[in-house]
Amino acid sequence: MSRTESELQAGLDDDFKKVAESLRAIFVGAATRFHGRATHTYGAGARGEARICVPIGFPQNDFFVPGKTFPVILRHSSPGGQEDDRTRDGSAASIKFYETTADPTQLGFHDIMMNTGRALFVRTARAFHTMVTTPNPERIEKLLKPGILIDSILSEGYRNGGSFTDFYYHSQICYEFTDLSGTMHYLRYRLINGDRGPERGHYPQSWKPNGITWYPKLDDDFRAHDFKRQDFLQRVTHGGLNYLLQVQLRPSDDPEAVNCTGIWDQQRFPWLDVAELHLNQVLTADELDVLELDANRTHPCVALPLATTGLWSGLQADNHASLGHARALVYWAARKARADAPKPHVN
Numbered sequence: 001m002s003r004t005e006s007e008l009q010a011g012l013d014d015d016f017k018k019v020a021e022s023l024r025a026i027f028v029g030a031a032t033r034f035h036g037r038a039t040h041t042y043g044a045g046a047r048g049e050a051r052i053c054v055p056i057g058f059p060q061n062d063f064f065v066p067g068k069t070f071p072v073i074l075r076h077s078s079p080g081g082q083e084d085d086r087t088r089d090g091s092a093a094s095i096k097f098y099e100t101t102a103d104p105t106q107l108g109f110h111d112i113m114m115n116t117g118r119a120l121f122v123r124t125a126r127a128f129h130t131m132v133t134t135p136n137p138e139r140i141e142k143l144l145k146p147g148i149l150i151d152s153i154l155s156e157g158y159r160n161g162g163s164f165t166d167f168y169y170h171s172q173i174c175y176e177f178t179d180l181s182g183t184m185h186y187l188r189y190r191l192i193n194g195d196r197g198p199e200r201g202h203y204p205q206s207w208k209p210n211g212i213t214w215y216p217k218l219d220d221d222f223r224a225h226d227f228k229r230q231d232f233l234q235r236v237t238h239g240g241l242n243y244l245l246q247v248q249l250r251p252s253d254d255p256e257a258v259n260c261t262g263i264w265d266q267q268r269f270p271w272l273d274v275a276e277l278h279l280n281q282v283l284t285a286d287e288l289d290v291l292e293l294d295a296n297r298t299h300p301c302v303a304l305p306l307a308t309t310g311l312w313s314g315l316q317a318d319n320h321a322s323l324g325h326a327r328a329l330v331y332w333a334a335r336k337a338r339a340d341a342p343k344p345h346v347n
């Protein structure tokens with residue numbers, strides 16, 4: 001269930017309030033300046049259908065019910081917010097589930113937001129805040145040396161060229177998933193190509209971004225500035241595209257699950273198929289403009305972990321759950337700012 005405003009606000013300590021307010025101001029400012037999304041600004045989207053396909057033995061619930069179908073919208077984007085697809089960056093995929101029609105003016109009932117890379121390179125809302133407020137030349141000293149940003153994880157998320165359809169996308173944060181028996185499991189998502197092909201496009205392991213989340217294009221990269229978006233739109237139009245949504249489940253007595261810098265061992269927590277997606281109609285720029293994704297829009301059986309609950313006794317902005325909790329406190333405001341920005345908008 002999406003966390004309510006009162007759940008999100010209840011028991012926030014003053015320090016976390018300040019961190020969240022500062023993040024909100026930063027992203028509201030960026031959305032206003034860009035006339036578009038504060039991050040993941042440029043992308044392409046399509047609508048289609050998801051068919052639920054969980055394996056036998058999957059915990060019973062009201063969402064992932066085998067054979068059920070839902071209209072969906074999927075949007076790919078480049079996290080760094082640069083208009084040029086040749087920018088050296090990661091890659092992203094967002095999915096919105098609807099009950100009846102994939103209408104971007106409607107909110108739907110479940111959103112999933114994913115980036116490339118199996119984990120996130122910062123652990124908490126405070127670390128994320130320090131990252132976005134530290135200028136590039138100071139990142140080695142102020143982020144890498146004290147271990148606030150983990151460069152090897154950042155490096156793993158970079159993807160070179162290729163096609164949006166070549167990459168694996170991860171929610172990185174986990175959710176609380178409660179089955180019909182009342183048992184809670186932690187859950188993470190990943191999206192892969194429907195042919196289950198290997199992931200392509202990694203940078204070499206020697207690549208060290210030095211805490212910098214995107215770099216400009218290489219001088220000798222002469223591909224079209226929008227080659228990834230065009231590739232996606234062409235494939236959707238001519239034959240359609242298939243993806244597979246998968247989850248990992250992890251027991252609720254394992255609080256380390258909430259650490260979004262950790263990689264969940266695939267032997268202990270195998271990837272399980274939950275939905276096959278088929279996309280067959282591209283979205284217009286106006287449709288992309290009104291589309292609203294939120295880390296806190298979830299089906300009743302799924303919920304964002306909160307930094308204000310559990311056994312944590314330190315400052316809430318240092319709790320692993322603060323990363324997702326802060327997103328729930330920020331997205332709505334950034335979205336409002338981009339909607340209120342004078343047109344034309346970018347998408």
Ligand code: HEM
Pocket residue numbers: 023027031036037038039040043075076077092093094113114115120128170171172173260291292293323326327330331334335338
């Ligand atoms: C695991 C970490 C994260 C992931 C995987 C993630 C993923 C994404 C994705 C995929 C989008 C594009 C949504 C779309 O297609 O419309 C997005 C947008 C955005 N993200 Fe995140 N994000 C993460 C962390 C954060 C954090 C910590 C913040 C700030 C507190 C943040 C702020 C934003 C904002 C402001 C937008 C634009 C929202 C809009 O205008 O609709 N993100 N994110």
